[in-house]
Amino acid sequence: MRIFELANRRVAIWGWGKEGRAVYQAIRAELPDLNLTVICNDVEAQIVEAMNDPRVVCNVHVDAEVLSHYDVVFKSPGISPYQPMVEAAAAHGTVFSSGTCLWFAEHAGDKTLCVTGTKGKSTSTALLAHLLRAAGKQVGLVGNIGMPLADMIDARADFWAIELSSFQTREVAASGVRPHLALVTNVIAEHLDWHGSEAVYVRDKLALLTDAKPHIAVLNAADAKLAKLTLPSSQVHWYNHPEGWHLRGNEIYRGDEKIIDVSKMPLPGTHNRGNLCGVLLALEALGFDARDLALSALAFKPLPHRLQSMGIKDGIEYVNDSISTTPDTARAALNVYAGREVAIILGGHDRGLDWYPFADHLLQDAPVAIVTMGAIGPRINAIIRRACEAKGVRLDSATDLADAVAKARAALQGEGVVLMSPGAPSFGMYKDYVERGKDFARIAGFDPDRVGEIPGQGVH
Known part of the structure; x- marks a missing residue:
């Protein structure tokens, strides 16, 4: 649905975060006289009312009856479509859309290059934009990485590098517009509170491939769920496969041809370096000389809040991996620092994910200490306690992040790594992972403003 099609319809914007504000601006720019309702909380209502837009009203109450009043509701990504009131309103005839849907329609x-995956999608998207710019192209870096698509409704670019969360992948299909290329890094259970089950999460994540039907699909052959896919409507390319782009130790190969040594690249973690193979394969599928562009990856600046080393104080290195929201990402973070003295901070909002594989991993690669916090802290503690006792890992709980940092620091006795890789969302403790990462920097004694925004967003 395009913006002009909203004329003379009853339209609501549900949520007043970044996406809600971007959708409002996009609609208002083209339809200045359209009456709009913003469904939001009391604090947000005060902000909306302060805009003094005579054609906007606020509603701080929402249920199926309220939603059914509108022809179209633009829903923020964090609001699950599987709530009974959303399903009831949809059955009544309300169309639920989003800023993602709106942008794709416009x-x-x-040349839309969509990137998703449970982990590695932000770095992969930023790498794709970085290398395309190195090739002299004007590229828009947008989406879940920090700049809502609706903010860029009127912008133009040679290519769009778009990060999509599992909340957004189904919206691309709903727009009816086929992406030019889709790159998927992996599919691991996450966001079960939003999707309702692992099966629905996987279905929604893969909707970018199965329903949106990209012209080109670039997939990780090492991921079991992706390896099972058949996509007759797409031209499929596989990476992390010995006959194509893949990683051998610290070196990237294309088949048997060594391309580049990535040991000195600012990309911590084998998973990040493996995903660079996917980015190079995507460039090759687009017709670029990926061998030549691979060298430009050496100048890539790593993203904040993703295994970000903030520095060393009193012999201890502090690593901010606030983006980590699953047990798998926390386990991957531990792997990066294998062989070093590590105290890891875990915990946050409990989404019901399985921590038993993490406990099993501790029997093979155990840190010096683990400090848990947040609503999920007691559950993690109970699950990993036996493994910690078997490996002599100091296990502690903390009342908040400051307490967790203090206990992690004390456990290291002046040498090692304090690694904040929570394996859980920040909800209930912080607004988002960015706020959590900045607070970690402050508590550890670093300038939180240096833990900055992702560079390169927008069109450059």
Whole structure:
């Protein structure tokens, strides 16, 4: 659905975060006289009312009856479509859309390069934009990485590098516009509170491939769920496969041809370096000389809050991996620092994910200490306690992040790594992972403002 099609319809914007504000601006720019309702909380209502837009009203109450009043509701990504009131309103005839849907409808025909995956999608998207810019192209770096698509409704670019969360992948299919290329790094259970089950999460994540039907699909052959896919409507390319782009130790190969040594690249973790193979394969599928562009990856600046080393104080290195929201990402973070003295901070909001594989991993690669916090802290503690006792790992709980940092620091006795890789969302403790990462920097004695925004967003 395009913006002009909203004329004379009853339209609501549900949520007043970044995406809600971006959708409002996009609609208002084209339809200045359209009456709009913003469904939000009391604090947000005060902000909306302060805009003094005579054609906007606020509603701080929402249920199926309220939603059914509108022809179209633009829903923020964090609001699950599987709530009974959403399903009831949809059955009544309300169309639920999003800023993602709106942007794709307005940009049909653009070279859209969509990137998703449970982990590695942000770095992969930023790498793709970085290398395309190195090739002299004007690229828009947008989406879940920090800049809502709706903010860029009127912008134009040679290519769009778009990060999509599992909340957004199904919206691309709903737009009716086929992406030019889709790159998927992996599919691991996450966001079960939003999706309702692992099966629905996987279905929604893979909707970018199965329903949106990209012209080109670039997939990780090492991921079991992706390896099972057949996509007859797409031209499929596989990476992390010995006949194509893959990683051998610290070196990237294309088949048997060594391309580049990535040991000195600012990309911590084998998973990040493996995903660079996917980015190079995507460039090759687009017709670029990926061998030549691979060297430009050496100048890539790593993203904040993703295994970000903030520095060393009193012999201890502090690593901010606030983006980590699953047990698998916390386990991957531990792997990066294998062989070093590590105290890891875990915990946050409990989404019901399985921590038993993490406990099993501790029997093979145990840190010096683990400090848990947040709503999920007691559950993690109970699950990993036996493994910690078997490996002599100091296990502690903390009342908040400051307490967790203090206990992790004390456990290291002046040498090692304090690694904040929570394996859980920040909800209930912080607004988002960015706020959590900045607070970690402050508590550890670093300038939180240096834990900055992701560079390169927008069109450059």
